[in-house]
Amino acid sequence: MPFGKVLKNILNIVSKNKVLFILIFIAAVLRLYQLDKLTIFLSDQGRDAIIVERILTFKNFPLIGAPTSIGQVFLGPFYYYLIAPFLFIFQFNPAGMAYGVAFLSLIGIVLSYLAVKKKLGKLTAIFFTLLVVFSFTQIEFSRFSWNPNLLPIFSFASLYFFYKSLTTKNYFTSFIFGALLSFSIQLHYLAIFLFIPLGILFLESLIKDKHKILILKNIFVTALSFILFSSTLILFDLRHGFLNSKNFLKLFSQKELVSNSSFFSRFSDTVQAFINHIFKTDLNQNGAIAVLLIFIVLYFLLFKKNNAGLFLKINFYAVCLYLLSFSLLSSARHPHYFASIYYSFFLILGYLLSNLFKLQRVKYIIPVLFLIIYIFLNAKNYYFFKNADPYWSQINQAKRVANSLSKEIGNKPFNFATWPISFGEDNFLYFLELKGQIAANREKLEITDQMFVLCKEEPCLVINSPSWNISMFGKAKIDKIWDFEGIKIYKLIHEK
Template identity: 25%
Template sequence: MLNRKLVKDHFWIIAIASLGIYLRTHGAIENFLYSHDQDLLGWFVRDVVENRHLRLIGQETSQQGVFVGPLFYYLMIPFYLLFGMDPLGGLFGVIIIAAFTIFSLYFVVSKIFAKKSGLVISFLYSTSLYSILNDREVVPTQPTVLWSVWFFYSVWLVLKKKKNGFYIAAFLLGIAWNINLSLILFLPVFLLSWFLSKKKLEITTLTRSVILFIAVFLPFLFFEARHGFNMTKAVLFKTSSSEVIVQGSGGDFERVITLLSKNVANILGTLDLNLNHLYWLAFLLSILFYLFIKNIVGRKIFILLLVWVTIPVIFFSVNPIILSEYYLNGTTFIWFLLIALFIGNHKKIGFLFLIIFTVINIFRYINLPRNKSGYLYRKNLVGYIKKDSIVWGYPCIAISYITKPGYDFGYRYFYYLESLHVNKPISGSPVYTIVYPLRGDIDVDKTFGIIGLIYPDYSKYTKEGVLKSCSGEDSNLTDPMFGFTQ
């Protein structure tokens, strides 16, 4: 009886979340993007499970010497074990996180604004192709929106003079480096909300918040203490240097706005329209001011939202950090919130906007091209190499790659799963050559999507020669992996 009443009272959010989960699971395996990041995750899980090595850090980020925290990797371990150490466990894990994100959006926005707006934002997020694709990515930055919505909730609680806001913020800021270091940038938003609340901070609340922050931040502190605070030095050097590290890095206002506008266009589903992305950013910013003028959001919330979206622009415009779109994903929740509040407070035009948004995104979803170099194709390729090596009686093999630099990553965990002893081509072991992508000027013996395989020249290998080449260590297990530190 209670369960029936629970379902009845929450029918719409359950239906919306079910739709969101379906859109994320349907075709997820076929389009599972698998590359170096996913290989690193598998290597982390293997190191913890097989070697019993408790790790304090995850992989190295695009900033040399700066590592992401280990929380996401540890969260994925149960799912890997559930799937027999197959990377599909990670895909299942991030879909669970996505489901929790949808429910969190509903809860927080309903609590702060209105239930209607909560339903709208959860629906927008559930059906947005941008969100669907992001939620399928098995990477540490995937929970960014989940982090953002709960951080916004902590900001609102503090604004309402609720001490729980300090505890939630302390926890979230403590784990931020596990997800995306750029999330630390939103600390001023929290401090501003405290200032606007005009609440005197109690010593007890401050003490508990600091203790909680330190407790969840301990892996970082331990790692830094053991390594001479090299990561802290690397971060400070990158943010204080006036040198532009590479073409396309930060320190350029125009580039930051371009990437932010591209993210907004992606959220709206208008990325492919022949219109400057900047217009879509201006459109959503105008909605923010409109909501304030119409008193849909109050003055304090308006200020906090404006500061929230401004901070990353200012920071990355003056700092020469290698900048990617995901560094700006901390604003994603805000864009969805603005759209939801507008729709939720305008019945006719809001409903029309919702229909257009849904049609565009579902159309793009249905016509999404299949990823022909991802999980399935790489797994099948390595599985085929394993079977072929058994047929020819090879106890070990070598792998060479015909591809661009960096595109030879994303295979080593599959070699491990297949128990393949993989040497370098110079070892004298039979060489299987992977070609990616397929090229017209190179003949291959077998294809897996857009990945080609060239067989070894079987006639040149003798049993004795192969056995001799296999006498050394397994290079796949002993060679260093880029971005992975022991």
């Protein structure tokens, strides 16, 4: 095909989707600007980079993913394999994984726009995409590598294919739905709360629909797909006496997750956190609940008037039932804990704004004013527009620290630890591993003749340390101390 014809086709596509291309351009700037300088590269990212590097070099193919912060319940390995090509493309520079998340987020925005446009119209799709594009929480998710960061896209896609499965009763869409649901739960276990709205709407469909056998066949295909794409995690559990399942069940007896506070108190906390994460405000509980109530009332008024359909209903159920389900827990309300329902909330809100936009009495005043305030509140947090010195990027600093250590380690085996433990270590170990210097495995109680301890917080308790990561080395003495860019590095050897 001649180049001129290709260019003409591209320009034709762009001219038909001008708004989408403008929004994606803005989204790309907000997600990619100074990304390599400002992306997070701490212990979690270092751990993932080590595992992905071992996949790419055929050293190890994990059956499990990252452990949860509470309870040591392992996720599935989906994220590692999804992000691996980007580390390879960037020649093992860990910034590649962050760029991978940003790229996949942009693809997710495009596909979500097209899905919403098809089901609810162009105006709703534009409002929905505007909310996603300028959301600081969504931007932040897109600017560093971490398994929950892609959950908004995968959970929304799961709900879309659930809708397709119910309406088309097609085996292929049911299979894709099962796969996406598996991927969502592998990104974060809180996505399991989506089973509640999905289960209710499935039963409702089964009761009302005449083609019950066909619906049951499709849900069987979904179940097979879910099991297939979760098989590595299931296999791990079978091989280890259902360790993961037992740890998951134990979570609900721990004080971090379950408390004696009232359900209404936890629900108020949940709604307050969710609304504040979306609008980047500091509303009190009453204000946040008022916002949610307005949201619900407007939805029912417009849903009844316009008969908006099943897709909207699925997402509305997802938001409301997720908030209720999450309120059963007493854990912190971090932004990523709501990742399963952000896009669903934006969809409902976009639908409400588009309908207000059409009203003769309102015209565009309220929706446009709302968007201006929304963008202003979120834009105040766009830290990445400030000048950043690449020298002090977390990736470059971890690399320099590793280079300093590498000279002292030499070709000898070594143990490694940090003080305090929360300081983390895998971001440094990743660059050492690229040099072929792999720390002894303390989980297997491997002890060498030297240990290196990085201390970030005084007093540096490296001798007779309360940290098992350090004390497991045995009776030790300090052989050498040096400072490097605000980190005190200790070399320990055994005391004879």
